[in-house]
Each structure stands twice: as C-alpha cells, then as structure tokens.
Amino acid sequence: MKRRSFTQSLLALPAAPALLGQEIPKIDFSVPDAGAEPVPHFFTAPQLAAVRRLSDLILPSINGTPGALEARAPEFLDFLLGQSPADRKALYRNGLDALNATARRQYAKGFADLDATQADALLAPLHKNWTWDAPTDPLAAFLREAKADVLAATVNSREWISVVSQRSRGASGTSIYWHPIE
Amino acid sequence: MATTPYDVLIIGSGASGGMTAHTLTKLGIKCLMLDAGPAFDYEKDRSLRAVYDLPYRGFGKPGRFPHITQASEFTAAIWADEKQNPYSYDPKDPYYWVRIRRIGGKTLVWGRASWRLSDLEFKAKDHDGFGDNWPIRYADLAPYYDRCEPLLRVSGRKEGLPQIPDGVFLEDNSPVGPAVARFIAEANKRGIPTTKQRRAQGTLASSMNLLLPDAMATGNLTIVPNAVVREITVDKKTGLVNGVNFVDRRSKRELHAKARVLVVGASTLESTRLLLNSGIANSSGMLGRYLFDQFYVKNTVQAITPETGGGTSYIPRFTNLKSKEKNYLRGYAVDFGGGGTPDPKYFPLYGEPLQKELNEHRGRGFNATTMGSVLPRYENYVRIDKTVVDAWAIPSLHIQARYTDNEFNMAKDAMNTLAELCDASGFQLLEKHDKMVPPGESIHELGTCRMGDNPKTSVLNQWNQAHDVKNLFVVDGSSFVNGGSQNPTLTITALAMRASEYMAEQMRKGDL
Numbered sequence: 001m002k003r004r005s006f007t008q009s010l011l012a013l014p015a016a017p018a019l020l021g022q023e024i025p026k027i028d029f030s031v032p033d034a035g036a037e038p039v040p041h042f043f044t045a046p047q048l049a050a051v052r053r054l055s056d057l058i059l060p061s062i063n064g065t066p067g068a069l070e071a072r073a074p075e076f077l078d079f080l081l082g083q084s085p086a087d088r089k090a091l092y093r094n095g096l097d098a099l100n101a102t103a104r105r106q107y108a109k110g111f112a113d114l115d116a117t118q119a120d121a122l123l124a125p126l127h128k129n130w131t132w133d134a135p136t137d138p139l140a141a142f143l144r145e146a147k148a149d150v151l152a153a154t155v156n157s158r159e160w161i162s163v164v165s166q167r168s169r170g171a172s173g174t175s176i177y178w179h180p181i182e
Numbered sequence: 183m184a185t186t187p188y189d190v191l192i193i194g195s196g197a198s199g200g201m202t203a204h205t206l207t208k209l210g211i212k213c214l215m216l217d218a219g220p221a222f223d224y225e226k227d228r229s230l231r232a233v234y235d236l237p238y239r240g241f242g243k244p245g246r247f248p249h250i251t252q253a254s255e256f257t258a259a260i261w262a263d264e265k266q267n268p269y270s271y272d273p274k275d276p277y278y279w280v281r282i283r284r285i286g287g288k289t290l291v292w293g294r295a296s297w298r299l300s301d302l303e304f305k306a307k308d309h310d311g312f313g314d315n316w317p318i319r320y321a322d323l324a325p326y327y328d329r330c331e332p333l334l335r336v337s338g339r340k341e342g343l344p345q346i347p348d349g350v351f352l353e354d355n356s357p358v359g360p361a362v363a364r365f366i367a368e369a370n371k372r373g374i375p376t377t378k379q380r381r382a383q384g385t386l387a388s389s390m391n392l393l394l395p396d397a398m399a400t401g402n403l404t405i406v407p408n409a410v411v412r413e414i415t416v417d418k419k420t421g422l423v424n425g426v427n428f429v430d431r432r433s434k435r436e437l438h439a440k441a442r443v444l445v446v447g448a449s450t451l452e453s454t455r456l457l458l459n460s461g462i463a464n465s466s467g468m469l470g471r472y473l474f475d476q477f478y479v480k481n482t483v484q485a486i487t488p489e490t491g492g493g494t495s496y497i498p499r500f501t502n503l504k505s506k507e508k509n510y511l512r513g514y515a516v517d518f519g520g521g522g523t524p525d526p527k528y529f530p531l532y533g534e535p536l537q538k539e540l541n542e543h544r545g546r547g548f549n550a551t552t553m554g555s556v557l558p559r560y561e562n563y564v565r566i567d568k569t570v571v572d573a574w575a576i577p578s579l580h581i582q583a584r585y586t587d588n589e590f591n592m593a594k595d596a597m598n599t600l601a602e603l604c605d606a607s608g609f610q611l612l613e614k615h616d617k618m619v620p621p622g623e624s625i626h627e628l629g630t631c632r633m634g635d636n637p638k639t640s641v642l643n644q645w646n647q648a649h650d651v652k653n654l655f656v657v658d659g660s661s662f663v664n665g666g667s668q669n670p671t672l673t674i675t676a677l678a679m680r681a682s683e684y685m686a687e688q689m690r691k692g693d694l
C-alpha cells in the first residue's frame with residue numbers, strides 16, 4: 001500500500017471514542033489445515049514414504065478413531081523437523097534412511113512397501129523395554145523418538161481430538177495458554 | 183516525576199521479595215519493589231486453548247528451551263527467554279537454570295509443596311560431621327513457619343515426625359485407593375514413614391495473589407515492573423549501599439533508584455549474580471560458593487497396580503536419622519501416587535496391541551519420584567562470565583555443579599527400596615532407574631550467598647544481613663547453608679519474614 005492511500009485509510013477509520021461501547025460481532029476463524037494441504041519440505045520422497053508407513057504402523061486408525069495418517073502426523077513431523085536442531089534432524093534422516101536401506105537389502109523394496117511382518121522385523125527395537133538412557137544404536141534411538149512423536153502428533157491433532165472428545169470429556173485437548181507479553 | 187524517598191528497596195517480587203514486602207509494609211515501612219518482569223492480568227492474559235490450535239501442536243518451538251524441561255507450548259511465554267538470558271557451564275557438567283521473569287516470579291507456577299526443615303538440616307554438622315551448621319536452629323524459625331503456613335494456606339497432616347516438624351495446616355484427610363494404601367502399609371511395615379503431601383492450596387498460590395495485594399493495601403508499596411537491576415550502588419563515604427542502577431526492560435532506558443535499606447530477593451542465583459556484578463559483600467571470598475540443590479530421580483519406579491484407584495502420598499527422609507547407617511550421609515524423600523495411565527513409552531509395543539494395552543491399564547499407573555539431599559560443597563560454585571551477557575548487557579554467570587558418590591549412592595538406595603516396595607505391594611514394575619536429572623532441573627537451587635556466624639566463611643549473618651554491608655539483606659534461597667530433601671520455598675518465606683522483622687526493628691532503633 002502506498003503511503004498516501006495508507007494515510008487515507010487511517011483517516012477513514014471512525015474516531016476512537018465512536019468505537020467504545022459498540023458491540024463488535026464475534027467471528028469464528030479457521031485454521032490453515034481446514035482449507036489446504038501441507039507441502040512437505042524436510043523429508044526426501046523416500047524418507048516421507050517411510051515416515052508415512054512408520055506412522056501408520058505406530059498408530060493406525062482403530063474402530064473409527066483417526067490414526068496418524070488421518071491426523072497428518074507425518075506431514076506435521078516434516079514441518080517440525082524442518083525447524084528442529086541439527087541433531088534431531090540427523091536422527092530422523094539417518095533413521096529413515098537406515099529403514100529404507102535395510103528394507104532394500106533384505107527385501108529389495110523400500111520400507112513403505114514392506115508387509116506388516118517384514119516391517120515388524122525391522123522395528124524390533126520397539127519391542128525392547130524402555131530405559132532411562134537412550135539406546136546407543138542410532139536406529140533404536142530414532143524409533144524410540146519417532147514412536148513418542150507420532151503418538152503425540154496424532155493425539156494432539158484436531159482430527160483425533162474431535163472424535164475422541166465425543167466419547168470422553170477428559171479428552172478435550174484444551175489447557176490454559178499464557179499469552180506472550182511485550 | 184519527583185522521586186519519593188523509600189525506606190526499603192526490594193529487588194524481586196517472588197516468594198522472598200513478596201514476603202519481605204508483605205511483612206515490612208504492614209509495619210509501616212515504605213517500600214519500592216523492582217522486578218525485571220512485566221506485570222500482567224491473570225484473567226485476561228491467559229485463556230483456554232486447544233492444543234491443535236497452537237502453532238506446534240503442543241510440541242513447542244523446537245530448541246527454544248533447551249534447559250527448561252518444564253516449559254510447554256501452553257506456558258512458553260512465562261519462562262525467561264534463554265536467548266535473552268544466557269549463561270555458561272562446562273559442557274561436561276550441564277546445569278539447567280530455570281527462571282521466570284514476571285511479577286510473582288516462580289511462584290506463578292510452583293508445585294506448592296511446603297515442608298519445614300528440622301534441626302537435622304539446621305544443625306546437620308552436629309549430626310553427621312559434614313559441612314557447616316546454620317547459624318540458627320529450628321526453634322528460631324518455628325514461629326515464622328507458624329505464620330507463613332496460614333498465609334500460603336498449606337494443607338497437610340500432623341504426624342509428629344521430628345524430621346518434618348508439624349505445622350499450622352488445613353487438615354488433609356483425602357483418601358487413597360487400595361493400591362496406594364498397600365504400598366503405604368508395606369513401607370510402614372519396614373519402618374519407612376509416610377504422610378500426606380503438605381501443599382499450599384488453590385490453583386494459584388503465588389506472591390501475586392497471597393502477598394502483594396495485602397502489601398499494596400497498606401499504601402506502603404510501590405511496584406515497578408520491567409526494571410532489570412544491573413548493579414547495586416554504594417556510598418563511597420560510608421561503604422553502605424544507597425540504591426540500584428536498573429534498565430527498563432523494553433526501552434533499555436537507564437535509571438537509578440535510592441533507598442535507606444536494600445533487600446535482594448531476585449532468586450538464588452540471580453541475587454548472587456547481582457552482588458558479584460556489584461563487587462560487594464564478598465570480603466570472605468565465599469560469594470558464589472557452596473551451590474547445591476535437591477537431586478531428582480524422576481519416576482524412579484513406574485509400575486502397574488492390580489486395581490484402579492489413585493491417591494498420592496509422601497515418604498519423608500528416613501535414613502541416617504539417629505546414626506550413620508547407609509553408604510551415604512543424610513537422606514531422600516519420595517513423592518508417590520497411583521492412578522492415570524502409564525506413558526506409552528513404557529510398553530514395548532506399537533500399533534493396535536499398544537492401544538489395547540493402554541486401555542487395559544487405564545487408571546492403574548503408579549510412580550514415585552525421589553528427591554535427595556545434596557551435600558553443599560565449596561567446589562560447586564558460580565562466578566561472573568564476562569564473555570556472556572544478557573539482552574541488557576549485564577554479565578551473566580558461569581555455573582559449576584556436579585553430584586558426587588554421596589548422591590549417587592543415595593539414588594541407588596532409593597531405587598532399590600522403591601522397587602522392593604512395589605514388588606511387595608503386588609505391583610508389576612515397568613521400569614526402575616537411578617538416573618538424576620541435571621543439577622538445577624529440580625528448580626531448588628540453593629546456597630552461594632550463605633549465612634553463618636563467621637564473616638570469614640559466610641556472606642550473611644543469621645538475619646540474612648550482609649556481614650560487610652549492614653544495610654544490605656539477601657532473603658532468598660542463596661542464604662541456605664544446607665537444605666535437606668524438603669522443597670525450600672516455605673523456608674525461604676519464613677526466613678524473609680524473620681529478616682524483615684529484624685530489619686524493621688533495627689530501622690526503628692535508628693541502627694539502620
């Protein structure tokens with residue numbers, strides 16, 4: 001906007017006192033995902049395929065409750081990882097690459113194309129008990145993080161909450177938010 | 183605007199500054215309170231939000247709070263920004279310095295657990311020979327605890343246990359479910375005492391609602407938010423402090439405020455930083471030394487109980503009470519409770535089997551967290567690191583803290599004891615561990631400006647008054663000589679109240 005028209009539009013506003021006491025109608029706004037698809041930026045195509053498959057295995061849709069794919073957890077993780085510190089980026093990239101490489105070596109296809117039994121063999125670290133210290137094996141460390149992230153990204157999604165909150169009052173996903181102060 | 187002469191200038195509006203203002207203003211003393219954080223409206227500046235409407239779905243902005251594990255995307259705005267407020271440590275010894283800069287300080291979100299110390303702490307050296315005694319005994323502080331507990335609305339149950347003296351409580355008779363009751367019975371059978379948690383009541387139990395409004399009502403308190411104190415100024419002729427230089431947080435305008443007496447309650451490490459940056463009160467060379475806290479082993483045990491039904495309880499320190507009976511000195515306390523569902527990470531499953539397992543165990547979780555006493559050691563310290571400055575060009579701290587075998591042995595003992603109790607109670611143990619969170623993360627940092635009778639080995643006297651500068655008082659956790667396993671804030675408020683009444687009396691007599 002040119003400076004002149006900006007000044008004009010300011011002048012066009014009603015004087016401040018006129019606004020006071022006036023009833024302003026409330027408008028319900030929406031969120032970007034309601035009318036658009038996320039565009040992945042962080043994962044490569046094979047990584048994204050693997051993270052989608054992994055997410056679906058970790059939390060599939062069960063009895064009408066949306067799973068990770070319906071909640072767009074993989075796309076959300078693509079966004080989150082894109083902004084994350086370098087070590088977390090590397091953990092994910094290397095972990096997904098390792099899943100794909102092992103799948104190719106053992107079954108001559110990408111992780112996304114494995115059947116459930118084949119995939120389960122690669123996800124063996126998820127069948128080990130959780131310990132306070134993170135596993136030293138990079139794939140096991142990645143899978144442990146991915147399990148937690150996929151679950152959280154799903155149960156914190158609008159899709160999941162809108163279904164589950166119908167069944168349980170405690171699952172509204174709301175909490176007190178502290179507003180930033182200048 | 184003409185400046186009003188103030189009797190007392192208080193730095194910090196949290197537990198310690200709040201209690202100081204509450205006490206002094208009621209005694210008719212005019213106080214000016216400066217706080218680095220903004221004022222805010224508790225109703226309007228908070229609102230109910232859905233997690234999916236937050237930009238990061240509840241994960242928070244990645245990397246924003248590398249040292250504040252307590253921060254969530256909902257509360258991100260209240261924690262001191264780590265980029266604006268940096269500090270340093272040796273990468274081998276990470277320290278998690280958790281701060282809040284807002285009116286009310288950390289009391290805006292504290293867990294409200296409120297325990298008295300006993301002579302096992304005040305006279306610890308007499309008991310086990312390690313370190314130093316406080317210059318006061320329990321009886322000196324008891325009358326102030328008696329008055330602080332009702333102010334903070336502390337609930338609890340009187341048990342007659344000498345290691346956690348009884349107080350003036352709102353009686354807590356809340357029941358516990360059968361599983362927790364069995365755990366309590368197993369503990370008691372082995373001579374391990376248990377009691378209800380002692381906790382300040384109300385969703386908000388902060389200086390902002392419990393202390394500052396009363397102080398304001400006297401007409402004797404002026405609060406200035408957004409005032410980041412840079413240094414304390416000294417009258418060269420008398421050697422007494424005469425005010426502070428501060429910078430307006432938003433505009434970075436520099437100002438000076440004067441007063442007859444100065445009280446520092448900026449929180450343990452901030453207060454010491456301020457004194458070090460001002461080059462005062464350190465003829466002993468002890469300023470910054472003897473940093474300690476409580477070590478935490480979060481979720482030392484995580485188990486599944488056979489039946490649902492929750493309830494929470496507490497094990498106070500029970501080791502080394504009479505004589506040395508363990509491979510460590512002092513002891514630990516435990517917060518434990520049942521109910522809820524264990525975190526999915528504890529189940530070595532994924533997919534539908536994981537969800538089935540979680541459904542089966544809903545309401546049957548049990549966990550216990552260990553809080554252990556840390557020996558105050560000269561080698562654990564803070565100093566000014568001139569290469570690290572905050573957003574207002576104020577030099578920050580280098581922090582050096584490391585736990586030792588005393589703490590490691592204690593943590594191991596806690597883990598084994600709790601695992602044994604779970605087993606005896608018929609619980610299925612999912613995980614046990616003895617790994618402490620890094621020093622600082624318990625948010626119970628103490629020491630570095632400690633009290634003592636000897637000006638050569640301590641910074642403050644028994645009235646929280648600097649040995650070197652008689653009109654300077656430091657009233658927060660930095661004054662602790664040792665701290666036991668009890669959460670420290672109730673003691674901080676009792677000390678602040680005691681110091682304030684002494685201060686008022688000295689002012690009345692014309693000695694200050």
Ligand SMILES: Cc1cc2nc3c(=O)[nH]c(=O)nc-3n(C[C@H](O)[C@H](O)[C@H](O)COP(=O)(O)OP(=O)(O)OC[C@H]3O[C@@H](n4cnc5c(N)ncnc54)[C@H](O)[C@@H]3O)c2cc1C
Pocket residue numbers: 193194195196197198199200216217218219252280282283284285286287288289291292293294295296409410411412447448449450452456625626658659669670671672674
């Ligand atoms: C999540 C959480 C849970 C906790 N749970 C418990 C518990 O259950 N029991 C317990 O006993 N304790 C608990 N604590 C610790 C408790 O909050 C602190 O011990 C207590 O608030 C310390 O009081 P204080 O006055 O020393 O510091 P604070 O309450 O932190 O107040 C210090 C104030 O000083 C101001 N300030 C700092 N530097 C400057 C400066 N340079 N200039 C001007 N102002 C400055 C800050 O803005 C702040 O408002 C918890 C803390 C947290 C964060």
